[in-house]
Amino acid sequence: MIGRIGRWIEDRAHLSDLWRSQMVEYKVPKNLTFPYAFGIMALVAFAIQVISGIFLTMYYQPDVNRAFDSVNYTIMKEVPFMWLIRQVHAAGANFFLAVVYLHIFTGIYYNAYKKPRELTWIVGWLIYFVLLTTALTGYLLPWGQLSYWGMVVTAEIPTSIDSAPIIGELKIGETISLWMKGGYEIGQITLGRFFGLHIWLLPLILLVLVSLHLYLVRAAGISNPEGVEIDKKKEGVPFHPYITLKEGAYVMGYLAVFFFFVFFHMSHFLPADNYDPADPFKTPAHIAPEWYLLAYYTIFRSIPDKFLGFVAFNLVLLLLLLLPFLDFSPIRSARKRPLFLVMFIVLVISSMALTVLGTMPPTPTNAMLGLLFTAGLFSFFLALPIISLVEWGWYKARGGSQT
Amino acid sequence: MIKTVFFTGITLAFFYILWFNNFFAHRERYEMPAQYVKIAEDVKSYAKEGKQLFEQNCQACHSVRYDAVYISSVQANPKLKTLQEKYGKVLPRDVYEAVFYEDLNALKESFGKVPPDLSTIYLVKGKEYLFNFTLEPQKVLPGTSMPAVMTGRPEETAKIVAYLKSVAEPPPEEKSKRVLMGVGTIAYLVVMGVLIWLWRSRVLKRMGLH
Known part of the structure; x- marks a missing residue:
């Protein structure tokens, strides 16, 4: 019976043709390394967030008086297994961002942003940006002390535009801040609009962008760790079963690590201070954004001038977007570019150090270190055009060959 | 090879610092004698006694809403039962604060603020802080309006912490069910991963791709 229904559908939809053309006859390089699996892990993380999020909206109440209790009593104590869904969603958000960061750094390492994949990179950047906004809006929803005060600080950041010489007169920053909060203080209106953004608008935008990203990856083909474009007919291996099974096994490993955190180590993803209901009259001792924003936060905090700090951390985002155009070298992949590899290590160490510095108190020494690593971060982007020029020289000297 | 080790190592170290043990960030620690730790941890034997002690010593000012324990004056109010029939044992915060505004306001007038509800305080502060603070409030948080009710009664304090x-x-x-679930889930995923990997080797051998 099931077989007959299957055949009935198959005769009309031709799904096996689609499978063959898209999965089996789609050829990819044989030498893809482990970091290439971060892409599929991010996709899995996205699916986990959507599914667990749908269940959470069934019990969550976006009301300043009831949000905290609906999360910490109804979800965590009353409804069977909702504690698990919440822990999956909270750990999932952190894992999603962690995997996306690893995916971004992999892309930089293998120069996967170069022609013909610039558009893939740009759409990927948009995903990253929307993802940060989604994380930020979701962070307010439990309405704990950290949620509340984290948003108080975040909503203050745009006002640093107003300390600029001429444009400061226009009070653009204050306007943005008011839009974010929906008024002069964080309250019901803020919670309502953040809830709407977090469960509807931003995930839908993400869904569209992720689809586009996947389409573009298919259109341009997967990049290669060695930086050469393969002759797909001769050298490629079928995507299924070669890659699907390999990365399928990796995804199982990823999920095993993920569920270790979900069941046994939630103390970082559901921090203690956020079990305290939001109280506008009680400022907690340590207010810092979540780890995925700390690098930007440290840049902002280390630069003495508020406006310059604001410009600096936005410049990092902008330079990241413009990466394909800053790096115009004909040679691809850090495996073949010693100078690029050195600067990549500078980038990795600087961004990690900035993140860790963000967890530390803002002493003068830390501010100096912050400036140092900010300089390191920018030196990566500034070095790219220079490295590219040098490498064009090598490339021409070798008569236009890669190695 | 060196590069793989370097990048893997630095990534693992980074996430270890962020998610497990950030030895760069300073955290306040409080001492708690081992025998009282034992009492505070042993929910099974002492939570019930702790609840009674809570009712005698703390309930005049503090509620534990998630356990349907409200401040004494509210608990004595006949309105409470009617409301609980309508809303369930755990009253919504806005209903509770609106109906019993006068009781809460009386506390506010004598202490400067409404003493906090203690439903989730254990998760926020941890047993060490709660134990020390309840025993000697002024020592831990100078200037606090919390009276020294439990001073000199460490064992009873530990029982309240257990509650x-x-x-x-x-x-x-x-909790032990959840541990079992976790171990089961992780074991399932690891076994599935290994099986997929083995199956892949077989498929690839048949295809001549290895």
């Missing part, structure tokens, strides 16, 4: 733990955390049998 607060029982409200904030899932009960012990539920």
